[in-house]
Amino acid sequence: MILIYAFIFAGFLLALYLLFLFVCALPVNTSKEYENNSRFYRGLLYSATSAVLKLLRIKVKVAGREKLPAGQKVLFVGNHRSNFDPIIQWQSLKSWDLAFISKEENFRIPFFGRFIRRCCFLSVGREDPRKSLAVFDKAAGLLKRQEVSIGVYPEGTRSVKGELLPFHNGVFRIAGKADVPIAVMAVSGTERIRENIPFRGTEVHLDIVDIISPDEVKTMRTVDVGKRVRKVLEDRLYGGEEIL
Numbered sequence: 452m453i454l455i456y457a458f459i460f461a462g463f464l465l466a467l468y469l470l471f472l473f474v475c476a477l478p479v480n481t482s483k484e485y486e487n488n489s490r491f492y493r494g495l496l497y498s499a500t501s502a503v504l505k506l507l508r509i510k511v512k513v514a515g516r517e518k519l520p521a522g523q524k525v526l527f528v529g530n531h532r533s534n535f536d537p538i539i540q541w542q543s544l545k546s547w548d549l550a551f552i553s554k555e556e557n558f559r560i561p562f563f564g565r566f567i568r569r570c571c572f573l574s575v576g577r578e579d580p581r582k583s584l585a586v587f588d589k590a591a592g593l594l595k596r597q598e599v600s601i602g603v604y605p606e607g608t609r610s611v612k613g614e615l616l617p618f619h620n621g622v623f624r625i626a627g628k629a630d631v632p633i634a635v636m637a638v639s640g641t642e643r644i645r646e647n648i649p650f651r652g653t654e655v656h657l658d659i660v661d662i663i664s665p666d667e668v669k670t671m672r673t674v675d676v677g678k679r680v681r682k683v684l685e686d687r688l689y690g691g692e693e694i695l
Contacts, residue, residue, distance in 0.1 A: 479565035492569035508652030515659030531604035533641035594629035
């Protein structure tokens with residue numbers, strides 16, 4: 452009987468929490484791109500993310516965080532294996548206020564879509580390259596004002612088989628325009644989360660493998676930045692061997 456009451460109470464608390472998130476999401480204008488990072492909504496985002504990770508029993512091991520510049524916003528780039536990648540990265544790197552350049556449909560996810568919009572995440576479509584350039588300019592502006600760090604995946608989409616897909620090197624121009632470092636992050640294990648739900652937990656590794664300083668970015672072509680990023684990711688993920 453006590454166990455039944457405990458489940459009922461837990462369900463009641465969950466319902467209250469979801470109602471709270473729903474009410475908080477209502478004021479967010481879904482047709483607006485915000486230029487100021489809301490501490491309130493970012494706190495809600497972190498709270499909801501923490502609950503999801505605990506519920507799914509996802510354990511994240513982070514290495515190399517000490518390489519990141521303290522008190523400075525950064526352009527984060529990395530490989531992309533799962534829809535869980537950005538969730539784990541913004542939660543593990545909270546001190547840098549990560550905002551991702553993300554596909555439009557992610558902004559329609561209940562609660563999360565509105566919260567990430569209010570935290571300066573940027574929506575990008577894949578059809579019109581000119582719109583992508585405009586989004587890159589907005590991202591550079593946010594970085595230059597030190598409003599948020601920006602996260603972007605040079606591959607442009609998830610890699611189903613785990614190999615590194617061809618890079619869209621134009622994303623690296625964001626760092627040059629904003630005069631900020633590029634942090635290269637390698638993620639592994641996220642590709643197993645879906646298959647492990649609901650019976651097994653998942654261990655995920657997030658490594659900061661390289662920092663490219665603003666001075667280095669200025670002297671390099673975007674294609675050369677892309678080659679360097681690709682090389683350090685291959686070294687970390689595949690032991691230096693490119694997976695074809």
